[in-house]
Amino acid sequence: MKPKILVYMRVDDRVIKELEKDFHITSFQNHEYIGNRTFDQALKEADGIIGLALKVNKELLDLAPNLKIVSNVSVGYDNLDIEELTKRKIMATNTPGVLDDTTADAIFGIMLSTARRIPELDQFVKSGKWDISLQPNQYGVDVHHKTLGIIGMGKIGRAIAQRAHLGFGMNILYHNRSRNKEAENIYNATYCELDELLKQSDFVCLMVPSTKDTNKMIGAAEFKKMKKSAIFINGSRGKNVDEDALYHALSNGDIHAAGIDVFTEEPTNPNNPLLQLKNIVTLPHIGSSTTECEYGMSKLAAENLHAGLSGKKPPSLLNEDASGKEK
Ligand code: DGY
Numbered sequence: 001m002k003p004k005i006l007v008y009m010r011v012d013d014r015v016i017k018e019l020e021k022d023f024h025i026t027s028f029q030n031h032e033y034i035g036n037r038t039f040d041q042a043l044k045e046a047d048g049i050i051g052l053a054l055k056v057n058k059e060l061l062d063l064a065p066n067l068k069i070v071s072n073v074s075v076g077y078d079n080l081d082i083e084e085l086t087k088r089k090i091m092a093t094n095t096p097g098v099l100d101d102t103t104a105d106a107i108f109g110i111m112l113s114t115a116r117r118i119p120e121l122d123q124f125v126k127s128g129k130w131d132i133s134l135q136p137n138q139y140g141v142d143v144h145h146k147t148l149g150i151i152g153m154g155k156i157g158r159a160i161a162q163r164a165h166l167g168f169g170m171n172i173l174y175h176n177r178s179r180n181k182e183a184e185n186i187y188n189a190t191y192c193e194l195d196e197l198l199k200q201s202d203f204v205c206l207m208v209p210s211t212k213d214t215n216k217m218i219g220a221a222e223f224k225k226m227k228k229s230a231i232f233i234n235g236s237r238g239k240n241v242d243e244d245a246l247y248h249a250l251s252n253g254d255i256h257a258a259g260i261d262v263f264t265e266e267p268t269n270p271n272n273p274l275l276q277l278k279n280i281v282t283l284p285h286i287g288s289s290t291t292e293c294e295y296g297m298s299k300l301a302a303e304n305l306h307a308g309l310s311g312k313k314p315p316s317l318l319n320e321d322a323s324g325k326e327k
Helices: 013-022 037-045 058-062 082-087 100-115 118-126 155-168 181-187 194-200 220-225 243-252 291-309
Strands: 004-007 024-027 048-051 069-072 091-093 147-151 171-175 203-206 231-234 257-260 280-282
Touching: 004 013, 004 037, 013 024, 013 291, 048 291, 058 082, 069 291, 082 091, 091 291, 100 118, 100 155, 100 203, 100 231, 100 257, 100 280, 147 155, 147 194, 155 171, 155 181, 171 181, 171 194, 194 220, 220 243, 243 257
Parallel strands: 004 024, 004 048, 048 069, 069 091, 147 171, 147 203, 203 231, 231 257, 257 280
Antiparallel strands: none
16 A cells, blocks of 8 residues: 655645655645644544645644654754654654755845845836936945855855855855854855854845744844844744844834845734835745745655655655654
């Protein structure tokens, strides 16, 4: 009998077709969740789960007695309770590597959009208000040759540094748990303490994973340390930033502007006060969302799932200690 898998949101259709050859699939492409009978039934029987951002915690795992692997279609895995999964010998995997360039492109797009006020000026043209040449109060600020502070120099941080150094001649500062010699040697990035980075950067770009240590790591005190001309970019997870503090920093002029791809709650509430501000560019978590990249992520997630359910070590296993469960 084919192993049973639960396919959750955002697995590429071509990949689902391939998975169908080897697995019995129950698919949930919308927001069905615990409490939905079909979902609970699929969980009860599932040997594996593949998908994006499903909250896998004790409560869900209690409903999934056969589960051997959870294959995330994302590099971030803050939706997974790794400790609980490991305790139950259930493997967890993610999709590192395949999204670095795509996400770095998105971050640069957000940086340029914010600095050059592209969404606002697009609306200016489309709403028919462009009747005389651009006025000084509509000018943007330069990105090239400015100082970029990257908080979190992992693979995506490195790809951002590459673009900043080679394409935009930027001076790069970074803060990370460990030193990144490649970023230092090839992209001329300088390691510094967080406070120093906040004080010196024209652009502060947050790229750390979401953990209990990074929760609200950028709040009122951090915004106060930034230059008044600073532009803050969040390409990591919404929870890493205190959204109220961001709102106040933007409305009080503590910082110049912000570009954010992520929110504390996603999708964000349409009444989120941040959405009322003029000096913020907001995006619906587009980091890795290109057709090519989403396909690559789905393929890698399927590879992880296949390996895990056929007794092999998945290429991007997150919890080595979990790979002993009887298959
Ligand atoms: C990731 O892969 O973590 C992206 O942010 C999409 O969730």
